[in-house]
Amino acid sequence: MWISIGKLELKKGFIYYFLLYLFFFFWSIFTLFSLFLYENLVWLNQNYFKKVGVSIILYPQENIKSVEDIQSFFKKFNYITKLEVYHPKKLFQEFEKDLPKGFLEENEIEEIFPYLIKVNLISIEALTKFKKDIEILKSITKNKLEILPEPNIKNLMFLKYIHFLLTIFLMLWTLFYFIFFIFLNRGLNNHLKTQTEIFQLLGGHILKLKLIRVLIIIIPLLFLWTFSFIFYYLFAQNIFYFFPFLKFFPDLNNLHELLFFITYFLFLIVVYPIFVNFLSCKKL
Amino acid sequence: MSLILFEGVTKIYPPYYKALHRINLEIKKGEFLLLTGPTGAGKTTLLKLIYAEEKPTEGEIYFEGVPYSTLSYKEIISLRQQVGIVFQDHKLFLDLTIYENLEVALALSGKRVKKRKFYIYEWLERFGLSHKAKKLIKELSGGEQQKVGLIRALIKDPAILILDEPTGNLDPFSIGDIIELLKNLHKEGKTIIFSTHDPTIISKKPGRIIMLDRGELVTHVDIYW
Numbered sequence: 001m002w003i004s005i006g007k008l009e010l011k012k013g014f015i016y017y018f019l020l021y022l023f024f025f026f027w028s029i030f031t032l033f034s035l036f037l038y039e040n041l042v043w044l045n046q047n048y049f050k051k052v053g054v055s056i057i058l059y060p061q062e063n064i065k066s067v068e069d070i071q072s073f074f075k076k077f078n079y080i081t082k083l084e085v086y087h088p089k090k091l092f093q094e095f096e097k098d099l100p101k102g103f104l105e106e107n108e109i110e111e112i113f114p115y116l117i118k119v120n121l122i123s124i125e126a127l128t129k130f131k132k133d134i135e136i137l138k139s140i141t142k143n144k145l146e147i148l149p150e151p152n153i154k155n156l157m158f159l160k161y162i163h164f165l166l167t168i169f170l171m172l173w174t175l176f177y178f179i180f181f182i183f184l185n186r187g188l189n190n191h192l193k194t195q196t197e198i199f200q201l202l203g204g205h206i207l208k209l210k211l212i213r214v215l216i217i218i219i220p221l222l223f224l225w226t227f228s229f230i231f232y233y234l235f236a237q238n239i240f241y242f243f244p245f246l247k248f249f250p251d252l253n254n255l256h257e258l259l260f261f262i263t264y265f266l267f268l269i270v271v272y273p274i275f276v277n278f279l280s281c282k283k284l
Numbered sequence: 285m286s287l288i289l290f291e292g293v294t295k296i297y298p299p300y301y302k303a304l305h306r307i308n309l310e311i312k313k314g315e316f317l318l319l320t321g322p323t324g325a326g327k328t329t330l331l332k333l334i335y336a337e338e339k340p341t342e343g344e345i346y347f348e349g350v351p352y353s354t355l356s357y358k359e360i361i362s363l364r365q366q367v368g369i370v371f372q373d374h375k376l377f378l379d380l381t382i383y384e385n386l387e388v389a390l391a392l393s394g395k396r397v398k399k400r401k402f403y404i405y406e407w408l409e410r411f412g413l414s415h416k417a418k419k420l421i422k423e424l425s426g427g428e429q430q431k432v433g434l435i436r437a438l439i440k441d442p443a444i445l446i447l448d449e450p451t452g453n454l455d456p457f458s459i460g461d462i463i464e465l466l467k468n469l470h471k472e473g474k475t476i477i478f479s480t481h482d483p484t485i486i487s488k489k490p491g492r493i494i495m496l497d498r499g500e501l502v503t504h505v506d507i508y509w
Contacts, residue, residue, distance in 0.1 A: 001391030004377075004384040011379045198375045201337060202436075203365035203392045205358070283357050284337065 006212050008195060016188040020181075021220050027177055028228035032249075034170055035264075036236060039249040039257070041163040052124055056134070058115040059144040066143055067115055073137060079126035080119050088113035114144075177268065185276050188213075200284040207281070214277050221269045285349065287313040287444070287475055288334060293343035295329050295499075303329040305499045306343070311477065316470045316491025319479040325496040327479040328372055331448050334477065335367055336360045365393050368437030370450040374429050378422040382413060382432050385421060386439055393440040407435045426453035434462065444475045451482055463488055 010017060060066050067085070074083055088110045104112060121127055131147065138145050189196070199209050236248060250261035290309040296302050304326045311317055319327050332338040333345055336352060345352045347363060355363070377385050386404045395403065408414040411431045421429060430453045437445060445466070451459045459482070467490055470476050480486065486493065495503040 001388050004380055004388050007384075008377055008380055194375075195377060198377065199388075199392075200361070201335065201364060201369065201371075201375065202389055203361055203367075204388075205361050 002212060005199070005209065006216060009192065009212060009216055012195060013188050013192050016184055016191060017216060017220075020184050020217065021224055023180060023184075024221055025224045025228055027173075027180075028225050029231055031170075031173065031177075032228060032232040033235075034166065034173065036232070036249045038163070038166050038170060039251075040246050041166060043247050045163060052121040052127060054119050054121060054127065054130065055148040056117040056119070057146050057148060058117055060115065066141060070117070070137065070141070070143065070145075074117070074119060077130070077133060079122045079129060081122055082118075082120035084118040086116035086118070088115060091116055174268075178272070181272065181276055185280055189280055189282065196282065197284055206283055207278075210277055210281055214274050217273050217277070218270060221273070225265070225269055285313070286310040286346070287315070287348060289346040289349075290330075290333075291344045291346070293333065293340045293345060295326070295333065295338060296341040303499050304333075304340075304496075307501055309494065309501060311475065314470075314473050314475055316466070316476045317478065318486065318489075318491050318493040319477065319496065320481055320486055320493060321496035321502070322481060324498075326499040327481075327496055328448055329499075330496065331369075331446050331477065331479055335364055335369055335446060365440075366442055367444045367446055368440050368442035370430075370433050370437045370445075370447040372448040372452070374433040376421045376429060376432060376436070379420065381418050381420055382408065382424070383417045385432060386436055389436045389440060393442075395440070403439055407439050411435055427455065427458070430454055431458070438465075438469075442474070445469065445477070447476070447478045447480075449480055449482075450478075451480065451485065456484065459484065463490060466490065 058067065058070065071083070071085055074080055091113045092104070092109045119130075121130060134145055134147060137143075196206070196209060200206060240246060240248070250257045252258060288309075288311040290307045293304060293307040293309075294302065295304040307330065309330075319330065321327055329338065333340055336355070339352075347355075352360075377388070380388070383404055386407070387400055390400045390403060391397075405414055405417070408417055411434070413428065413431060413435075416424070416428070421432065424432065430450060434447075434450055437447070447466075451462060454462070463485060466476055466478070470491070476491070478485075478490070493503070494501060
């Protein structure tokens with residue numbers, strides 16, 4: 001009976017099942033790449049934002065002690081992870097080779113060249129706070145302080161923006177899958193309405209029929225998911241060849257990532273189809 | 285004790301088509317009931333109410349004293365497993381073979397796998413269809429489909445047989461054979477509810493005849509052969 005009914009299901013509902021398989025295969029590939037992109041953006045965010053580097057140039061107008069004061073002032077900020085101060089002489093050494101010999105006297109170096117203070121901030125959000133604090137500092141001292149523009153910060157901001165958009169996209173993309181699945185399931189139910197009715201009139205429990213339908217859906221989905229994952233894996237290997245700093249998703253050593261991946265897999269391929277299918281049981 | 289009892293049953297199809305009106309009917313165990321009446325009289329609706337494809341709008345139906353309204357889905361399925369039904373429109377799986385159609389029916393009635401093949405070929409032989417066992421239903425003629433529908437109902441060896449115009453596409457010889465077969469089954473103690481408007485069958489008076497007209501029970505004719 002199981003084989004006969006299964007055969008009938010596939011014969012009658014072929015278009016619907018085929019559409020579902022085809023849709024799922026491409027959806028799965030695209031989802032895996034989106035997750036890969038998402039995870040890498042998160043990873044880049046986490047790793048680069050912690051190293052937001054800001055350079056400040058300082059022209060001391062008072063005495064050398066003011067530099068030490070500023071240094072200790074910066075040390076009080078908990079959002080600063082690293083602080084380095086470069087003396088004007090050290091800066092001069094870097095540019096010395098490009099300058100004519102004897103261009104500056106020893107005592108002139110400190111007048112022309114500033115102090116360079118390099119700080120690493122905890123996050124991009126801390127930059128705004130840091131700028132405010134610099135303004136306060138400027139107002140209470142006579143020293144000239146200037147933050148050098150950091151071009152990569154803008155890029156990181158853009159990265160963060162993309163990360164947010166991708167989160168929205170992934171949510172909509174999953175919603176699209178949910179809706180498409182419900183739509184196909186409804187179509188299938190309508191298309192196979194007569195045989196569902198006959199089955200029940202002959203004394204068959206609807207759950208038996210739904211079980212067959214679920215198996216017809218889940219087993220191929222498992223295969224298609226595996227194929228899509230292999231495709232994704234091979235393609236990702238090529239990406240790593242060009243961008244070796246990227247990380248693979250899912251990272252088997254990361255428990256959270258692995259749990260997310262298993263949940264995503266089980267929910268979309270097993271739990272959700274069963275849920276939708278059994279929820280649409282029409283008893284006669 | 286009555287097997288099936290209708291108490292003031294009315295069936296209205298939306299929006300307001302009254303198919304049956306206050307039907308009171310008792311069907312006893314082991315009875316041969318012939319249900320007749322013109323087209324649209326409500327015969328099929330009455331049968332659908334018996335195997336719970338439809339629910340009454342008013343009134344109550346009892347099966348062995350238990351009201352249908354209290355039956356769970358599982359109990360309704362169990363009731364259908366005890367009943368062999370021949371549908372007016374056959375209700376066969378058109379994309380399956382004769383063998384597969386019968387196999388599904390046997391499986392649903394709980395017949396053991398090993399015995400299924402034997403039963404199927406035995407019944408197909410009886411109706412002269414054994415050579416077409418592997419043919420798809422949609423490749424069969426209307427008469428052959430009707431025979432398969434009949435075999436599907438009989439093969440389960442049910443206690444109750446419900447037949448809705450089962451002879452519409454059959455030749456007179458086949459009709460005679462089927463009536464004889466049903467009479468024998470009735471003698472074995474099966475309850476048979478037979479709906480027809482074929483005068484040849486009615487004239488054979490195989491059991492109690494009741495007539496429906498425009499949804500109302502018109503006559504009870506208690507004639508036994």
